[in-house]
Amino acid sequence: xxxxxxxxxxIITVGLAVLLSIQVGTVPPLGLLLDPNHxxxxxxxxxxxxxxxxxxxxNLKEPVRVVYDEHLIPHVFAQNEVDLYxxxxxxxxxxxxxxxxxxTMAAAGRISEIVGPVAIELDRMxxxxxxxxxxEQAVQxxxxxxxxxxxxxxxxxxxxxxxxxxxxxxxxxxxxxILAYRPENWSVYKSLLLLKYMADMLVGDKDLEYTNMRQTIxxxxxDKLYPLFPEDNDPVIEAERVWDFEPIPVxxxxxxxxxxxxxxxxxxxxxxxxxxxxxxxxxxxxxxNGAAILANDPHLSLNLPSLWYAMQLSTPQHTVKGATLPGAxxxxxxxxxxxxxxxTNATRDTRDWYSIQFKDESRTEYLYNDRWIQSTFxxxxxxxxxxxxxxxxxxxxxxxxxxxxxxxxxxxxDINFALKWTAHLESNEQKTFLLLxxxxxxxxxxxxxxxxxxxAQNFVFASRTGDIAMKVQGRFPLKxxxxxxxxxxxNNPAFEWQGYIPFEQNPSTFNPERGFVSSANQHSTSPSxxxxxxxxxxxxxxxxxxxxxxxxxxxITIDDMKRLQFDQFHLHASEALPVxxxxxxxxxxxxxxxxxxxxxxxxxxQWNYYTFPNQEEPALFxxxxxxxxxxxxxxxxxxxxPVVLPNKYQTVKLLYNEPESQLFDMPNTPKTEVAMDLVRQxxxxxxxxxxxxxxxxxxxDWAAFKGTRxxxxxxxxxxxxxxxxxxxxxxxxxNATSERHGASWRYVVEMxxxxxxxxxxxxxxxxxxxxxxxxxxxxIWANGDxxxxxxxxxxDNQEVLFVSTFTN
Numbered sequence: 001x002x003x004x005x006x007x008x009x010x011i012i013t014v015g016l017a018v019l020l021s022i023q024v025g026t027v028p029p030l031g032l033l034l035d036p037n038h039x040x041x042x043x044x045x046x047x048x049x050x051x052x053x054x055x056x057x058x059n060l061k062e063p064v065r066v067v068y069d070e071h072l073i074p075h076v077f078a079q080n081e082v083d084l085y086x087x088x089x090x091x092x093x094x095x096x097x098x099x100x101x102x103x104t105m106a107a108a109g110r111i112s113e114i115v116g117p118v119a120i121e122l123d124r125m126x127x128x129x130x131x132x133x134x135x136e137q138a139v140q141x142x143x144x145x146x147x148x149x150x151x152x153x154x155x156x157x158x159x160x161x162x163x164x165x166x167x168x169x170x171x172x173x174x175x176x177x178i179l180a181y182r183p184e185n186w187s188v189y190k191s192l193l194l195l196k197y198m199a200d201m202l203v204g205d206k207d208l209e210y211t212n213m214r215q216t217i218x219x220x221x222x223d224k225l226y227p228l229f230p231e232d233n234d235p236v237i238e239a240e241r242v243w244d245f246e247p248i249p250v251x252x253x254x255x256x257x258x259x260x261x262x263x264x265x266x267x268x269x270x271x272x273x274x275x276x277x278x279x280x281x282x283x284x285x286x287x288x289n290g291a292a293i294l295a296n297d298p299h300l301s302l303n304l305p306s307l308w309y310a311m312q313l314s315t316p317q318h319t320v321k322g323a324t325l326p327g328a329x330x331x332x333x334x335x336x337x338x339x340x341x342x343x344t345n346a347t348r349d350t351r352d353w354y355s356i357q358f359k360d361e362s363r364t365e366y367l368y369n370d371r372w373i374q375s376t377f378x379x380x381x382x383x384x385x386x387x388x389x390x391x392x393x394x395x396x397x398x399x400x401x402x403x404x405x406x407x408x409x410x411x412x413x414d415i416n417f418a419l420k421w422t423a424h425l426e427s428n429e430q431k432t433f434l435l436l437x438x439x440x441x442x443x444x445x446x447x448x449x450x451x452x453x454x455x456a457q458n459f460v461f462a463s464r465t466g467d468i469a470m471k472v473q474g475r476f477p478l479k480x481x482x483x484x485x486x487x488x489x490x491n492n493p494a495f496e497w498q499g500y501i502p503f504e505q506n507p508s509t510f511n512p513e514r515g516f517v518s519s520a521n522q523h524s525t526s527p528s529x530x531x532x533x534x535x536x537x538x539x540x541x542x543x544x545x546x547x548x549x550x551x552x553x554x555x556i557t558i559d560d561m562k563r564l565q566f567d568q569f570h571l572h573a574s575e576a577l578p579v580x581x582x583x584x585x586x587x588x589x590x591x592x593x594x595x596x597x598x599x600x601x602x603x604x605x606q607w608n609y610y611t612f613p614n615q616e617e618p619a620l621f622x623x624x625x626x627x628x629x630x631x632x633x634x635x636x637x638x639x640x641x642p643v644v645l646p647n648k649y650q651t652v653k654l655l656y657n658e659p660e661s662q663l664f665d666m667p668n669t670p671k672t673e674v675a676m677d678l679v680r681q682x683x684x685x686x687x688x689x690x691x692x693x694x695x696x697x698x699x700x701d702w703a704a705f706k707g708t709r710x711x712x713x714x715x716x717x718x719x720x721x722x723x724x725x726x727x728x729x730x731x732x733x734x735n736a737t738s739e740r741h742g743a744s745w746r747y748v749v750e751m752x753x754x755x756x757x758x759x760x761x762x763x764x765x766x767x768x769x770x771x772x773x774x775x776x777x778x779x780i781w782a783n784g785d786x787x788x789x790x791x792x793x794x795x796d797n798q799e800v801l802f803v804s805t806f807t808n
Contacts, residue, residue, distance in 0.1 A: 047072055047095065047766055047773060051802035057090060057162055059155075064806040066091060067792065070799045072765035072773040075312040075321075075792045082155045084315055085329050087806050089159025089186070092309060096326035096767040097163070098173035099305045101183055102713055104190045104327060107197035108132045109382065114179050116385040124392050125268070127380045128403040131200055133396075134424045135193035141426040142192070149431050153188045156329050160186035174769060175714065186327075194327040195430060199423040199455040201300070204270040205351040206536040208263045208417070209644035211487045215262050216636065216643070225646045228534065229527055231653065234544045236346075236458055236472060236519040237507045239526040245505050247530035252480035253494040259355045259487050265409045267642045272301075272741050276521030276539055277344035278546060278565065278734060279460040281468040286515040288555040291752030294462040295561045296333050296342025297743040299736045302710040304720060304775065306763025308332075308745045312792060313437065319791055320437040323745045323761065330433045335749045335757060337791070338440040339463045342747070344519045346456035346472050347535040350423075352483075352497075354399045354490035356416040363395050363416075367491045373398070399490055400424055418490060420497070422475050427453035442467050442510065449473045450503050458519035464751045470517035471508035472524045476501045481532045501531055516550045518543070520734075540649035541571040541732045558750045562758065565746050566784035567734035573621050574609040576652045580624065580679050581605065583659060587676040590683065597687045611735075613703030613728045620700075622730070623689050628682035635667055648732075655679075702728055708737055710762055710778065712769075720769040725762075727782035735784070746781070747789060758786035 051068075062079040064087045069075065074091050078084035093100065105111060109126035111119035126132075143150045164183050176182060214222055233239070277298040284290045300307055308323040313331065322334015333342045358375075359365040365372040375395050382390040395402040399418040404410045410417075428451045435448035445461045449471055452459075456474035461467070477484075478498035488495040507524045509517055522543035524533055549564060581604065584590065590597040600620050607617035625648075632654075633645045646654075654661060659675035666673050693700050703726045712720040729735030729742070736742060747759035762781040766773040780787065792798060 047768075047771060052804055055090075055804055055806050056808070057086065057159070057806045058808065059086065059158060060806060060808040063808075065794060066804045066806065067794065068801040068803070069792070070801055071310075071776070071787055072801060073310045073312070075314065077314045077794050079316065081152060081315060084313055085152050086155040086159040088311065088313060088324075088329065089156035090163045090806070091159075091311075092324070092326050093160045093163040093186075095765055096305055096309055097160075097167075097183060098175045099713065099767050100160070100186070100190075100194075100327040102175070103197060104193050107135075107193045107200070109380070112382050112384045112390070114181060114385060117387055120382060120384065120390050123382050124380075124390075124408060125403075126200075127382070127392065128394050128401055128408060129200065129268070129419060130394075130401045130421070130424055131196045132193065133378065133401070135189055135196050137424075137426060138192045138196070138428070139189050142428050142430070143188075146428055146431060149428065149434065150188065152329060152434065153191050153430065156191060157186050157188055173767065175717075178717070179714075191327055191329065192430065194325060196423055198325065202271065202345045202455040203351060203421075203423070204347075204535075204537055205268075205349060205353070206270070206644040207351075207353045207484065207487055208265075208267050209642045210485050210536075211258070212262050212641050212643050213636075214258075214486060215260065225650055225654075226536075226644075227650075229523060230538075230540055230649060232540070232544060232649075233523055233526060234547050235523045235525045236470060236543075237509050237525050237529075238512050238514060239528075241507075241509055241512070241525070241528075243528065243530060247505065248478060248499070248501070250478050250480050250498050250532070252482070256494060257489070259489060262641055263487065264640050265404055265415065265642070268403075271345075271537060272731070272738075276347070276537075276542070276736070278518075278520045278542060278736075279342040279344045279458065280516060280518035280546065280550060281340075281460050281462040281470070282550065282553075282556050282561070283468050283511065283515040284466040286550075286554055286556050287750075288557050289750065289752055291464075291750050292462040292466050292468050293556060293558055293561050293748065293750045294335070294340040294342060294460060294468075295565055295746075295748045296344070296460065297565050297746040298333065298343065298345075299741055300744040302708070302740055302742050302744070302762055304710055304712050304722065304763055304769075305767035306744070306761050306777075308761045308763075310759065310761070310765065310789075318438045321757070321789060321791055322747065322759070328433070329430060330437045332433055333745060333747065334437075335751070335755065336437060336439070337464075337755070339436070339445060339461065340749045340751055341436050341439075341445065341462075342460045344458045344460075345521055346458050346474060346519075346524060347521050347537045347539075348456035348472075348474060348476060348524070349484050349534045349536075350454060350456055350474065350476065351419060351421045352477075353487050354397075354418045354420060354495065355487055356397055356399070356402055356418050356490045357414075358395075358416060366395075366397055366416075368398070369493050370491065397490065417487065421454075422477070423454040425453055425475060427451070427475070429453065441465070442469055445469065446471070458521075458524075460517060460519065462749075462751050464753075464755070466751075467511055468517050469508065469510045470519060472506050472519075473503075474506070475503075476506065476531075476533075479532050479534075483532070485534060505531075514551065518546050518550060520546050536644060539732070540647065542734055542736065545569060545571045545734055558748055558756060558758070561748045562746075562784070562786060564734065565743070565748065566729075568611045568728045570609045570611050570618065570621070570730065570733055572648060572652070572732050573607075573618075573625075576625065576648070576655070577604060577607070577609075577621055579652065579656045580628065580683075583655070583676040583679040584683055587680040593684055593687045596691050597683070600687060600690060611702055611728045611730055611733060613701065613726050615702050615728075616700050618702040618728075618730065619693075619705035620686065620690060624682055624686040627685040627689075628678060631666070631678045631682050632664060706730065707739055708742065708782075709740065710775075711740070722775055722778060725778065725782050743781070746786065748786070749789075755791060757789040757791075759789040760786045 109123035279296040312321040320336040322331040461469040520543035521539040708725040729737035749757040
């Protein structure tokens with residue numbers, strides 16, 4: 001019997017050993033993951049537990065000191081810029097290596113290498129947009145035209161790679177262990193690719209959707225529901241701005257015709273509606289301390305590790321502090337001893353689509369100006385984990401890469417749509433930020449922006465001398481009115497961009513009389529600006545709320561600006577709900593909706609239009625609005641035909657101005673509906689949904705109902721994500737915190753004799769889920785609080801977590 005037990009135990013042990021050594025799909029061998037010397041146990045630490053006093057780093061000219069504060073924010077003190085960025089690369093990789101590599105692999109269309117065939121279509125889409133191609137062009141362009149910047153990027157790259165070279169299996173970031181792969185070397189290409197990735201993240205277009213809508217509803221109704229400027233336009237550059245330049249004339253060609261067929265394909269993903277960013281600066285005359293104050297809060301997807309990594313970078317010539325993008329050099333949004341700056345998305349239409357006609361199935365020639373032009377081919381090898389590589393051939397025309405064709409999202413021979421995009425142009429955005437990091441005045445700010453091409457951004461500025469400014473920056477195509485709104489004929493030269501708006505003629509303002517500058521993703525200018533500007537995603541609410549408060553405010557303090565960043569007022573609801581309540585009353589009231597209907601109605605009537613996390617009214621309004629909006633426009637929705645629906649601002653105007661409009665009639669019902677009928681029906685659907693919520697989940701307070709969550713970059717890694725964040729706000733509100741998007745970074749700085757700054761973001765400095773610094777900022781951020789972000793000197797006696805010295 002003892003022998004039977006022995007052999008049984010032996011069989012189980014051997015079987016378990018075999019099982020633990022096998023990789024199944026994307027799951028790594030469990031034995032490796034559970035290994036106490038190399039597995040996930042080794043990641044259950046805090047960075048202060050493994051701090052080294054001295055780190056050997058090759059190629060340093062002089063020693064570099066890194067002081068970590070109590071939040072794990074590094075303050076890098078170097079004697080020259082090359083050493084500074086070499087150490088920045090090393091330190092960033094220490095805490096965010098997996099994130100750096102994962103994001104650039106996503107930008108290069110290489111996720112299939114990590115997770116297998118499930119990501120092939122995503123990788124194909126990324127490559128067909130030309131991100132990798134564009135980054136390759138940028139590498140050569142900067143190497144040939146700006147060797148100084150190229151040298152600095154090489155130094156950063158060397159710092160990252162020296163960290164990778166010294167990285168033991170035990171200290172490998174946990175995601176590498178779970179997904180069973182190892183980091184590869186960093187490169188100049190990857191740093192530039194990261195900036196292209198950000199350009200892709202912040203741009204959208206609806207050319208194909210507008211093409212379908214034009215075919216569906218005609219030009220007259222299209223112009224009415226999708227006007228070029230809204231009735232309540234409160235632009236980035238003050239409406240009273242006088243343009244003191246002679247514009248380049250752009251004339252619309254005669255006899256323009258567009259391709260007429262409806263487009264049946266799945267288009268590119270677009271940025272989330274209502275999510276964007278805020279920035280502003282207030283002149284000394286409006287502040288209590290007589291110093292300019294600047295604020296910036298970019299709104300992006302809420303992810304862990306956080307998109308941003310906070311740092312201070314110092315040489316004897318300059319000290320700069322703020323938010324960095326792991327993988328890119330310098331500070332992206334921040335301040336130095338002389339100036340401060342911040343960015344928001346300018347939402348300009350910088351991507352256009354052209355229909356391409358090939359000569360034959362070989363696609364070696366395409367028709368342009370009624371002549372056959374040679375095309376080029378780029379063969380993309382997509383490596384797939386556990387499978388053979390997937391080969392994809394992308395055709396390039398002079399317009400750009402052919403994204404959609406018969407092999408990708410199109411099932412017809414004549415579907416060949418090429419993408420023309422300013423991100424494909426030669427550019428050096430990295431230089432913009434490195435120059436801003438060292439800038440001393442408004443002239444330096446303008447000079448730095450001259451190197452910035454894509455994505456379109458609103459750059460806010462403030463200085464210690466009291467200057468404030470705003471510039472809408474990017475390389476913007478010269479277009480005739482309407483150009484690029486629809487799919488264009490790639491054969492017709494009349495559809496070519498006419499050149500580019502000179503940088504000095506981009507919309508800008510300097511020390512305006514109103515005493516502030518601001519942007520919140522709204523229209524860049526009033527109609528007086530002499531160039532055609534278009535985008536489908538301009539904001540209509542945050543900008544008006546922000547500007548109204550700034551106009552009325554005096555004796556402004558830095559605390560006032562922190563509160564404004566966290567402002568919870570729902571301007572859209574304040575304009576829409578009274579109209580909805582009036583139409584509901586006109587339809588006969590709520591007697592038919594039971595006790596709950598009366599209760600919900602009374603709550604809405606008493607609502608103050610704020611969206612604090614403990615309030616219930618925001619859940620009622622958003623649910624009612626969701627159902628109403630869907631009822632109004634559902635007749636145009638089609639699973640196979642991509643369309644663009646009127647925005648909520650135009651929808652409210654229609655409800656208010658034309659409640660009897662035939663647009664409210666639902667075609668598949670015997671009755672002729674008007675606005676009050678849809679308002680009543682949607683109220684009933686809201687009552688049902690909220691009643692079900694109460695019965696199944698309890699309270700419908702806004703925080704619980706909204707369910708803000710901060711997800712790991714790999715969404716399946718639930719334990720590395722954070723759900724049910726207790727916070728208010730919503731998209732379209734200054735505190736634009738929705739379910740999955742929000743302020744990815746908030747900072748406020750007063751540029752006085754003694755600079756005072758505060759900052760926060762939803763995450764933590766560490767990318768390691770086992771570290772206490774992985775998510776320690778989340779609660780602070782959710783409460784609208786900040787951490788001290790003042791500049792530090794090496795001699796400061798502030799609290800220090802640990803100090804590392806880098807030597808050669």
